[in-house]
Amino acid sequence: PAIFATALGTSVGTYLFLGSAAGQNLFEPANIGRTVLFVMIGCSIAVIGGRLRMSRQTLAAAVRDLRASNRTKDNALATLAHEIRNPLSALKSANEVLSRGPTSPDATRKMSEVISRQVAQMTRLAADLLDVSSVMRREVHLEKRPIDLRNVLEQAVEQAAPLMRTKGHQLHQHLGSGGATEVIGDEQRLVQVFANVLTNAAKYTNRDGEIRLELQSDSREALVVVSDNGVGMDPDSIGDMFEAFVQAPSAVANPEGGLGIGLALVQNIVELHGGRVKAESGGLGCGSTFRIWLPRAAAMSGSGRKAA
Numbered sequence: 056p057a058i059f060a061t062a063l064g065t066s067v068g069t070y071l072f073l074g075s076a077a078g079q080n081l082f083e084p085a086n087i088g089r090t091v092l093f094v095m096i097g098c099s100i101a102v103i104g105g106r107l108r109m110s111r112q113t114l115a116a117a118v119r120d121l122r123a124s125n126r127t128k129d130n131a132l133a134t135l136a137h138e139i140r141n142p143l144s145a146l147k148s149a150n151e152v153l154s155r156g157p158t159s160p161d162a163t164r165k166m167s168e169v170i171s172r173q174v175a176q177m178t179r180l181a182a183d184l185l186d187v188s189s190v191m192r193r194e195v196h197l198e199k200r201p202i203d204l205r206n207v208l209e210q211a212v213e214q215a216a217p218l219m220r221t222k223g224h225q226l227h228q229h230l231g232s233g234g235a236t237e238v239i240g241d242e243q244r245l246v247q248v249f250a251n252v253l254t255n256a257a258k259y260t261n262r263d264g265e266i267r268l269e270l271q272s273d274s275r276e277a278l279v280v281v282s283d284n285g286v287g288m289d290p291d292s293i294g295d296m297f298e299a300f301v302q303a304p305s306a307v308a309n310p311e312g313g314l315g316i317g318l319a320l321v322q323n324i325v326e327l328h329g330g331r332v333k334a335e336s337g338g339l340g341c342g343s344t345f346r347i348w349l350p351r352a353a354a355m356s357g358s359g360r361k362a363a
Contacts, residue, residue, distance in 0.1 A: 142173035187316040190323045203235040211249035223263045230270045237352040251317040260285030282344040288336040297322045
C-alpha cells in the first residue's frame, strides 16, 4: 500500500508539475529532469516508509520480549518468595515450641531435626542460585578427566531415588553391558545434570508412574535417554523450558516446587562438555523424553591428535 500510494502521488505530482507549463514538450530536457527528480523522490519515500515499517515491527517484537522477560522475572521472584517462606515458617514453628520452656527429649530432638532440614533446604536454595549465576555466565570451572558414564548415572539415581520411592515410581534402567562408557568431563557436574533430569521426571510424573533410564553409545558419542509417563509438555513451549526461572504451568501446583533453574543448568553444563540436549513430548498428559549426547573420550582424544 505504501509503495502504491507513493507511486500514485509521484505520477500525479509529475502530471500537475508538467501540466503547469502548457505547451511544453514532455520530452524536453527540462521536463525529463523534472520527471526523473519526482521518480527519485517517490522511490526514496517508498524506501523510507518500508524501513520505518520494519523498524516498527522490530520495536514491537522487542517490547513483546521485554514484557515476557518481566513476566518471567515476576514469576521467579514469586517462586523464590514461596520457596523461602516455607522453610522460614517451619523454623518459626520449631523456635516457638523450643521457646516455651523445657520440653521432652523426644520433642527437642524432633524440633532439632526440623531446623536441620529447613536450614539444609535454604542452603541448597542459595547454592542453586549462585550455581545458576556462574554457569549461565560460563564462569564455572570444570575438572575434566576420563570418567565412566555408568558410574555417573548410578550416583544420579541415588540422588533421585528418595523422591521416586516417596511417589511410588518404578525406575527401569538399561545401562547396557560390557566395558566402561568413558567420557571426558567433570564427574560431579555430570551427576548434577542427570540427577536434575531424573528428579524432574519424578516431580512431574503422578504417583506410581514409570521412568526409564537408558544408556547407548557408539565410537563417537554416548546418549542418555530419560523418559517418563508424566504430565508432559506443550510442544510449542519446550524450548522455553531451558530458560532460567521458566517453569511449566503444572509446576505451580506441584508440591515439590523448585525455582525453574534445573533444566537451564542441565543445558549449560552439557554444552560446556561439548554435548547437546533435546526435549520431546507428545503434549500434555503424554509424558516427556530427554536426550543428552556427550562426546566419547576416545573421540575427543582422537580429534585432539588430529588437531595437533
